[in-house]
Amino acid sequence: MSPTSEPDLAAYCLMLGDDALIMSHRLQEWCTMAPELEDEVALANIALDLLGQARELLTRAGSADGSGRSEDYYAYFRGEDEFRNVWLAELRCTDFGQLIAALLVFATWRLALLQQLTGSSDEMLAALAAKAVKEVTYHRDYAARWAVRLGDGTAFSHDRMEAGLAHVWPYVPELFVAHEVEQRLAAAGTGADPAGARAEFEEILGQVGAAATLEVPKIVPEASSPGRDGVHTEAMAPLLAELQGVARTDGEATW
Amino acid sequence: MVTSGTAAARAVVAAVTDPELPMLTLADLGILRSVAEMAGQVVVTITPTYTACPAIQTMRQDITHALEQAGYPGAEVRTALAPAWSSDWITAEGRRKLAEAGIAPPGAVRGRPPGPIPLTLVPFESRVTCPLCGSPATELVSEFGATACRSLRRCTACREPFEHVKEI
Secondary structure (H helix, E strand, O other): OOOOOHHHHHHHHHHHHHHHHHHHHHHHOOOOOOOOHHHHHHHHHHHHHHHHHHHHHHHHHHHHOOOOOOHHHHHHOOOHHHOOOOHHHHOOOOOHHHHHHHHHHHHHHHHHHHHHHOOOOOHHHHHHHHHHHHHHHHHHHHHHHHHHHHHOOOHHHHHHHHHHHHHHHHHOHHHHOOOHHHHHHHHOOOOOOHHHHHHHHHHHHHHHHHHHOOOOOOOOOOOOOHHHHOOOOOOHHHHHHHHHHHHHHOOOOOO | OOOHHHHHHHHHHHOOEOOOOOOOEHHHHOOEEEEEEEOOEEEEEEOOOOOOOOHHHHHHHHHHHHHHHOOOOOOEEEEOOOOOOOHHHOOHHHHHHHHHOOEEOOOOOOOOOOOOOOOOOOOOOOOOOOOOOOOOOEEEEEOOOOOOOEEEEEEOOOOOEEEEEOOO
16 A cells, blocks of 8 residues: 555545535525425534534645645635535535435435545544444435435325436436546545445435335446536536635634 | 542543533533543543534533633643444433433444445334333434434324434
8 A cells, every 4th residue: 555645635635525515505505495394404414414524524634735724714715616526516406306316316425435434544534434424324314215205205296306316317427436536545545436336326226216116317427527626517606605705705704 | 641630630521511411411421532631731532422513612611611610721622533422322320311301312323234334214113212201102203303413203192292312
C-alpha cells in the first residue's frame, strides 16, 4: 500500500462531505411540505444526520489540505465549481415520489460506500463510517418502505412513484464512476470504490422494486462523473444561493 | 494516571445531565469516555450518540461550567467518534429513569451477520412495553422522533403515544 497523499484525502473528504451537505439541503427544503407530521420529522432527522456527517468531513478536508479552513468556509464560501457532489444530490424534487426515489437511491448507494469505508486505513474516515452506517441504514429503510407503500398502493400512487424513479434514474450511472481520486484512494485502502458498490445497490433496488411492483431500470454505464470535477447542473446555483446567502451577506456573522 | 483529583472531577462530570433527557446523567447515557488530568487541566472525552447530535454543544458548556464550579477551571471537552456509541451503553439506572419518565428504554441491539446490511422492509417486532400502563401491546408510529435517538410508538391498550429510545 502506498501512502495516501494528503491532497487526495482532502479532495475525497469534500466529495463525501458535499454529497451529504447538498442532499441534506434538498431534504430540508421539504420542511412544511411533507405529507404527514411524522414524515416532516423523519425527513428533518435524516437531513440532520447527513449534515452531521458533512460537518465532520468538511472539517477533515480542512486539516488534510493543510489550510486549517473550517467547515463553514467549505459550506458557505466556495463557488459552485469547487463543490464535488454528485448530480443526484443537487437534483430538485418537487413531488414526494421524486424525493423518495432520490433518497432511496442516495441512501442505498451511500450505505454501500460507508460499509466499505469502515475498513479505511484513515482512522477518522473509518470512525465516521462506522457511525454513519447505523444512521444511513435507517434512511434507506425509511425510503424503501415509502417506495413500497406508494408503488404497491393505488394506481395513482404507483404512477407517482414510478415517475419519481424515472426522474432520478438519469443520475444513477454517475454514482458508480470512480473519479481518479477515488481510484487512487481505493487502491491505497483509504477510500471506497464506487464500482464495488454497484452489486449491492442493484440487489437492494431489486428487492424494493419487487415488493413495490415497480420496474427498476437497468444501469447504463457512464464514463464520466462531472459533479466530482466541479461541473454542476443548472439546479446548483439557486441551491447554493439559498444555502450560502445569509453567511455571504454578513461574512463576520457568528452563530 | 488516575489520581484522587481526577476521580473527583470524574464524579462532577458524571453527574451532569443530558439537555434533551434531563432525567439522565451523562454517565447514565453512557457517553462519558474518559476524564483525565493533563498538565493541570481536566480533559473530558465524550462521544456523540449521533454524528449530528445538537445536544453536544450544550453538553460541552454544561461540563466545563460544572467543573469550573467544582474548582476545575479551563477544562477541555473532546469528542471521539470511535467506537461508535451504542444504546447498549445506557446503564440499568438510566433505563429505569427513562421508563419512569414515560420513555421506553431501548432493547438489546440486534446482532448482525457479516456481509452487506440487509434491507428491512417491515420493521422488526420490538418487544417494547408501554411505559405508562405496562401493556406489551404497542406499535411503531415512526422511527424518527423529536430527537435523532428516539422513535414514536403508541400503546394499543391505553392508546397513549410514547417515545422509545432506538436501538442503535
